[in-house]
Amino acid sequence: MKMNSNTNVWRRSLGQGLAAITVSLGLASFQNIDTAAASEKSIEERYQVDTVATGLTMPWASALLPNGDLLVTERVGKLRLVKNGVLDPQEITGLPEILYKGQGGLLDINLHPDYAKNGWIYLSYSSPKKAGEPGDDAGANTALLRAKLKGHALVEVQHLFKALPNVKSNPHYGGRIVFDGKGYVFLSLGERGQKEKAQDLSKDQGKIVRLHDNGKIPTDNPFVKTKNADPAIWTYGHRNPQGLIYNKKTGVLWEHEHGPQGGDELNIIEKGNNYGWPVITYGIDYDNSIISEDTVKAGMEQPITFWRPSIAPCGMTLVDNSKFEDWNGDLLVGSLKFWYLQHLTLEGNKVTKREVIFEKLGRVRDVRQGHDGNIYVVLENSGKVVRISPKN
Amino acid sequence: MKIILSLVIASLIGSNVFLKSSDELEKSIARGKMVYSENCISCHMGTGEGVTGTFPPLAQSDYLIEQQEESIRAIKYGLIGKITVNGVPYDNMMPSPGLDDEEIADVMNYILNTWDYKSDQPMITAQQVKLVKEE
DSSP states (O other), rough: OHHHHHHHHHHHHHHGGGHHHHHHHHHHHHHHHHHHHHHHHHHHHHHHEEEEOOOSSSSEEEOTTTTTTTEEEEEETTTEHHHHHHOSSOOOBBOOOOSSSSTTTEEEEEEEHHHHHHHEEEEEEEEOOEEEEEOOTTOOOEEEEEEEEEEEEEEEEEEEEEEEEBBBOOOOOOEEEEESSSEEEEEEOTTTTGGGGGTTTSTTTTTEEEEETTTTTTTTSSSSSSTTTOTTTEEEOOSSSEEEEEEEETTTTEEEEESSSSOOEEEETTTBBOOOTTTSSOBBBBSSOOSOSOOTTSOOOSEEEEESSOOOOEEEEOOOOTTSSSTTOEEEEEEETSSEEEEEEEETTEEEEEEEESSOOOOEEEEEETTTTTTTETTTTTTTTEEEOOOO | HHHHHHHHHHHHHHHHHHHHHHHHHHHHHHHHHHHHHHHTHHHEEEOOOOOOBBOOOTTTTTTHTTTTHHHHHHHOEEEEEEETTTTTTEEEEEEOOOOHHHHHHHHHHHHHHHHHHOOOOOOOEEEEEEEOOOO
């Protein structure tokens, strides 16, 4: 292997003079050694995993505040504060009514990109049907609010969005919140177990919506002029998207979603696109029946990659930090099913490699890079948040 | 005469009860199938085979037959930690799916009467589920 690459360098360099040959040979061999050394070292030797929060009940997501405190959502319907690695026994007040049932509850949390200045915290949750809302009695759907933290209370609560109609079923709330740094917020919505609704633009199920950070609907959203469509919709044809991360450098919005059996997908989200569920899919239904014979159809997007068998992807971050030299610029994806992370090597917008890292870490709900550059992972089974950082 | 009459009455009542409970069981199984496909199927799979070493099987499961109260408790309150099913160890977590007592009885009846289960288990009722408490 090494011989070959050196030979190639030799050949390429032949016409470039002796000095050039020496430099390129030197560089090539230096790089070779570096890569080999790095990959020979195990993940455990290179990175450390520290528990930064413990004692949580069904934690779903975390947000690292500028002062180092950690806010953690518990799906049972509580928002908790962690200071210096200690869970504050006093829960945060001011949350609305939340339905903790099936896959529902208090879900994601994210800080406004200008949080240090404006203090806005965004939360998604399963909101039970209110009087006057369409949908099933005793139903629910995903909602988004923002509020500010004052002591142990949420104040200035603003209800920004509620997915409609309400549905009385247990699965698929989606719930991921992400900002693009240009004043917009994206929220992912599951199809609530009603797959055909993912193609219906008059329903919010199986969609990703885009709002101004104050909840107003942007006038340049793709379906604002489409009859009966919800103008908040940005993309459609999703099943249960629970991974969303925006790459500020490239402007690419990455999404992953729980597919049917063998059909979990990684997608690039672009305005107005249809991602095909349930018209096209690489998976089959869990009762082994065929959902669709088609994996490809004109006017519907193909995934960048898909997982077979399904890993039940939950949480995703883009590593944007040279401290993680071999992950920098790549995606890390959590697996609810197999209790590990996957490192997805990116070249441009292609995934060139998928590598399992941190086996037996736990039932991963959330993966994100904090402002300190470290990776924070929320583990549902052990009620913990762990921090991954490079060893010096 | 009295004895014969009471025997006839008893057998009539008996068959009625039997017919009624068999009908009830069928209805419970049908409801349980819906509960299963919405809440259980993505981990325990379409024919209850699970994923060996990750998610325990429900079809032909010794745990489900021998530890029925534990099984109901798991559905009612969630299950975390080590269990052994058909000789294979599992150390995973099942969040509580948030089912009511009747839904839990229905899904148990569905599981215990599907996939060639030769368990001959009596029907599980919501009342039985109600009596199972968190430990």
